[in-house]
Amino acid sequence: MFDELKSRPADSLLALIKAFQADDRPGKIDLGVGVYRDSMGRTPVMRAVKAAEQFLLETQDSKKYLGPEGDLQFVRLLQPIIFGKSPTFAQRLVGIQTPGGSGALRLGAELIQAANPSARLLLGTPSWPNHAPIFSSARLPVKEYAFVDLMSQQVKFESVVACLSSAREGDVVLLHGCCHNPTGIDFTMEQWRQITEILVAHRLVPFIDLAYQGLGDGLEQDAAPTRMILEAVDEALIAYSCDKNFGLYRERVGALYVMTRNEDALRKAESNIAALARVNWSMPPDHGAAVVRSILESEEMSAMWRAELEEICLRVNGNRAALAAAALDLTFIRRQRGLFSNLSMSKETAAALRARHGIYMADSGRMNLAGMQPADADAIVAALRAEGCL
Ligand code: LMR
Secondary structure, eight states: OGGGOOOOOOOHHHHHHHHHHHOOOTTOEEOOSSOOOOTTSOOOOOHHHHHHHHHHHHHOOOOOOOOTTOOHHHHHHHHHHHHOSSOTTGGGEEEEEESHHHHHHHHHHHHHHHHOTTOOEEEEESOOTTHHHHHHHTTOOEEEEEOEETTTTEEOHHHHHHHHHTSOTTOEEEEEOSSOTTTOOOOOHHHHHHHHHHHHHTTOEEEEEEOOTTSSSOHHHHHHHHHHHHHHOSOEEEEEEOTTTTTOGGGOOEEEEEEOSSHHHHHHHHHHHHHHHHHHTSSOOOHHHHHHHHHHHOHHHHHHHHHHHHHHHHHHHHHHHHHHHHOGGGTHHHHOOSSEEEOOOOHHHHHHHHHHHOEEOOTTSEEEGGGSOGGGHHHHHHHHHHTTOO
């Protein structure tokens, strides 16, 4: 039977990891996959994570099953960080631990499909390349609309408004809560307000992907649009990832939160997400969630984590400033947020940047700003000029 399969191309983003490793030129620069790098070019285990792992090593006395919902204390302790201390909607929220933000997206997609089989997923493009496949493979039709114009590096707000305003009641709108991947272009708070009004007026369901909280302007600021939307709408889903803000990438730790209209729906959603988790992965991997829980249970480790996350955020924004200062045509990079900015270029140009200059970025022209050092800015600009990007 397997000879009937069609071969599939390898994920081009993940293929960059191997291509970069195989390149032995000393001046190579990795602006590819979205991981943070420090001023030594390393992706370190965060200090608070090391402390929590030490703590777990000494105190964890069992690895028995926890159940499909995972570590519910982890899910609870993240809530004030994401939603604020006492949000009005707290009683309408239920959460479950998932394998990374991707697991949360997949579980949310299946929940939507089970609840409303005629719902469609509205997706602004460009988006994270895995968004559309995750939703389509959960049998949710994906309707794309133009979100950003890469030439001008501006949000196409009229296109956003037009698409959302013509959506059907019950359609789901995927929104990047902060640090848009791949463009770094977030809505202004005024635009978020208008989007919230449209969601409410047209009874659309926001599905907020919050994978970079703390890497834009700080934990509170980055959560502000999510909180504003949840105060206003009846129903919502939030896919949360701890990959980046806790540096736990390969541990796969995230959560799905579902906000329902009432208590009855909350209990139904709760039982459905647990059942869906059970058939997908049975129970999520524990270690990453146990680390996050241990950090959040300890004042000392929490303070350590917050301080290091601030350092990370400052460094990324410092790299943005350095690259923006190196070329007039790149000044937009300074006002964008998160790990990424997306230049307008062909995949042939991205390949030439790799082959001729040892500068690795996604074929789409997406750059991970955390992968550079401020001192690399001139080399990056020179390569971009040589390839006609500037
Ligand atoms: C990225 O966008 O680079 C990361 O989220 C890694 C991934 O899974 O694609």
